[in-house]
Amino acid sequence: MQIISVENMVKRFGSITAVDGITFGVDENSIFGFLGPNGAGKTTTISILCTLLDPTSGKAFLNGHDCSAESAAVRKSIGIVFQDSSLDKDLTARENLMFHARLYNVATPERKQRVDEALVFAGLQDRADDLVKKFSGGMKRRLEVARGLIHKPKVLFLDEPTLGLDPQSRSSLWEFIIELPKKHDVTIFMTTHYMEEAEVCDHIAIIDKGKIIASGTPGSLKKLIGGDVIYLKTSDNRKAAETLQKLFGLSATEKDGEIFISTPRGDSCIPALIREIGDIVLSVRLQRPTLNDVFLKLTGKEIRAENGSVENDVKETVRSYRRRHDRG
Amino acid sequence: MIEANAVYVIVAREFKKFIRERTRLVSAIARPLVWLFLIGGGMSRIVPIAGGVSYMQFIFPGILGMTILFSSIFSSISIIWDKEFGFMKEILVAPISRFSIVVGKATSGMVLSTIQAAIILAFFPLLGLKIGFAEVAGILLISAALSFAISSLGIVLASFYDSYESFSVIMNFIVMPMFFLSGAMYPVKLMPTILRFFTRINPLTYGIDAIKHLSLPPGAGPMGADFPFLLDVAVIIAATVIFVAIGGKAFERKG
Numbered sequence: 001m002q003i004i005s006v007e008n009m010v011k012r013f014g015s016i017t018a019v020d021g022i023t024f025g026v027d028e029n030s031i032f033g034f035l036g037p038n039g040a041g042k043t044t045t046i047s048i049l050c051t052l053l054d055p056t057s058g059k060a061f062l063n064g065h066d067c068s069a070e071s072a073a074v075r076k077s078i079g080i081v082f083q084d085s086s087l088d089k090d091l092t093a094r095e096n097l098m099f100h101a102r103l104y105n106v107a108t109p110e111r112k113q114r115v116d117e118a119l120v121f122a123g124l125q126d127r128a129d130d131l132v133k134k135f136s137g138g139m140k141r142r143l144e145v146a147r148g149l150i151h152k153p154k155v156l157f158l159d160e161p162t163l164g165l166d167p168q169s170r171s172s173l174w175e176f177i178i179e180l181p182k183k184h185d186v187t188i189f190m191t192t193h194y195m196e197e198a199e200v201c202d203h204i205a206i207i208d209k210g211k212i213i214a215s216g217t218p219g220s221l222k223k224l225i226g227g228d229v230i231y232l233k234t235s236d237n238r239k240a241a242e243t244l245q246k247l248f249g250l251s252a253t254e255k256d257g258e259i260f261i262s263t264p265r266g267d268s269c270i271p272a273l274i275r276e277i278g279d280i281v282l283s284v285r286l287q288r289p290t291l292n293d294v295f296l297k298l299t300g301k302e303i304r305a306e307n308g309s310v311e312n313d314v315k316e317t318v319r320s321y322r323r324r325h326d327r328g
Numbered sequence: 329m330i331e332a333n334a335v336y337v338i339v340a341r342e343f344k345k346f347i348r349e350r351t352r353l354v355s356a357i358a359r360p361l362v363w364l365f366l367i368g369g370g371m372s373r374i375v376p377i378a379g380g381v382s383y384m385q386f387i388f389p390g391i392l393g394m395t396i397l398f399s400s401i402f403s404s405i406s407i408i409w410d411k412e413f414g415f416m417k418e419i420l421v422a423p424i425s426r427f428s429i430v431v432g433k434a435t436s437g438m439v440l441s442t443i444q445a446a447i448i449l450a451f452f453p454l455l456g457l458k459i460g461f462a463e464v465a466g467i468l469l470i471s472a473a474l475s476f477a478i479s480s481l482g483i484v485l486a487s488f489y490d491s492y493e494s495f496s497v498i499m500n501f502i503v504m505p506m507f508f509l510s511g512a513m514y515p516v517k518l519m520p521t522i523l524r525f526f527t528r529i530n531p532l533t534y535g536i537d538a539i540k541h542l543s544l545p546p547g548a549g550p551m552g553a554d555f556p557f558l559l560d561v562a563v564i565i566a567a568t569v570i571f572v573a574i575g576g577k578a579f580e581r582k583g
């Protein structure tokens with residue numbers, strides 16, 4: 001079943017078209033990744049699905065409810081971790097969770113138990129009564145994810161969940177996130193502009209300038225740009241290239257003193273290759289296509305390339321200030 | 329529809345933070361005391377006592393009004409910041425009505441402002457004012473009603489101005505004029521006509537005037553209250569209803 005379905009959705013802010021006619025669906029209990037550079041329209045899409053904005057045209061449904069006409073029903077079915085933390089940093093972890101449980105009308109006898117479970121789940125049971133402003137970035141995100149799950153939502157939105165975290169916290173947050181659908185019976189809708197992070201998703205939609213330019217599983221998207229690339233350093237590039245052509249029918253290209261070949265299954269190709277020309281090979285390097293390559297191929301630009309408006313710049317400045325400030 | 333759980337969460341959260349942040353409370357209390365004793369005390373040497381009321385006694389209701397004005401507006405204006413970067417988003421996506429949020433915010437502005445007004449009010453014996461128990465209770469009730477109204481006004485402002493720069497606009501073009509054109513520092517009946525017009529359309533004027541009725545001795549003449557007490561109360565109630573209604577509507581808007 002499709003827990004989210006979006007049809008031809010457009011959102012304009014004055015003359016800016018933030019979302020430009022997107023259509024997609026998300027399967028129940030899957031991890032759906034919404035990928036795109038800054039300003040692509042990811043947060044705007046989430047805001048519409050979360051009932052904070054109405055679309056200019058088009059429709060969005062979540063758990064069978066219309067996101068703009070039935071906002072109350074939609075809100076009961078969702079949990080959200082916003083791009084910018086919406087924790088109250090002057091309250092303790094437990095207070096943040098207790099207030100959330102009350103806002104979502106979790107009955108009194110159950111409230112304390114669910115909050116305790118959430119604290120354990122976030123690994124914060126020892127810090128439950130510390131003010132959130134003393135937490136690290138990773139702890140805050142885990143707390144926010146745990147908070148978003150307290151009322152047992154059908155869909156959990158994560159908007160750039162790893163933004164501003166160091167690499168180690170990022171990877172531990174990912175381990176935490178990929179467990180969620182099974183443990184909590186919840187669908188994950190996440191956005192990121194780190195292409196490599198989207199590898200864990202079951203399904204991905206790539207968005208650029210408000211339009212979905214590709215979608216599919218990470219594997220199927222990577223097939224779009226052909227197979228793996230094998231780079232070889234040899235003592236005799238010409239001879240190696242000839243042998244590769246003769247034995248495997250692969251045409252090698254020389255570049256920067258290396259030769260490289262493209263092949264759909266690079267890993268299984270390497271043993272045969274070593275057997276045949278092992279005597280002249282100095283080094284072998286296998287490069288798998290990444291989603292970054294997919295984005296580069298589809299748009300001709302790097303995903304990190306940013307071109308924001310002045311207002312975006314202001315928001316970005318405030319955000320990065322807050323990130324630094326919050327960590328201290 | 330007003331959800332009690334939502335109002336409780338909004339008020340309890342702000343109350344907890346208020347109790348915890350001693351420095352904020354101290355500075356919120358210090359400003360009106362500085363005005364009262366430095367400006368009020370200084371002016372008392374120049375302005376003659378009239379109707380048995382010194383200038384420092386005269387501005388006491390205005391200083392209570394100032395405490396309420398600043399604390400209520402600050403409490404509501406924080407919504408602007410909160411909406412973009414903070415806890416307000418958590419509240420906005422919760423399954424609660426917008427109207428509950430407005431009522432919750434206004435109620436927490438009311439609770440915090442009334443506490444601060446009560447602290448300032450406790451200084452009345454130092455000013456040589458004689459205020460009875462019933463009048464103290466009356467002043468606290470008026471303070472609560474006035475701060476609910478002004479917090480609601482703050483919510484209306486916060487929902488119309490939603491960028492970071494708007495804060496100083498609100499301070500300079502709304503809050504400060506509201507304070508100076510309220511009869512807090514100067515009797516309304518002695519104002520030039522044009523200023524008197526602005527003072528009359530300012531709800532703060534009526535809150536301060538009601539407190540003048542309850543704290544200054546009768547027959548204070550030019551230093552005394554300017555309007556009938558019942559008019560004061562009626563205006564405060566009407567302002568509350570109007571601002572809450574507009575705030576509720578304004579909050580319903582989506583982008």
Ligand SMILES: Nc1ncnc2c1ncn2[C@@H]1O[C@H](COP(=O)(O)OP(=O)(O)O)[C@@H](O)[C@H]1O
Pocket residue numbers: 013016017018036037038039040041042043044045309311312583
């Ligand atoms: N409230 C708004 N008013 C005007 N423009 C907006 C608003 N929100 C977003 N935008 C614009 O819409 C575009 C998409 O923004 P956003 O959805 O935040 O992108 P992303 O989350 O992918 O970085 C940007 O050009 C941004 O400036």
Ligand SMILES: [Mg+2]
Pocket residue numbers: 039042043044083159160
């Ligand atoms: Mg975004």
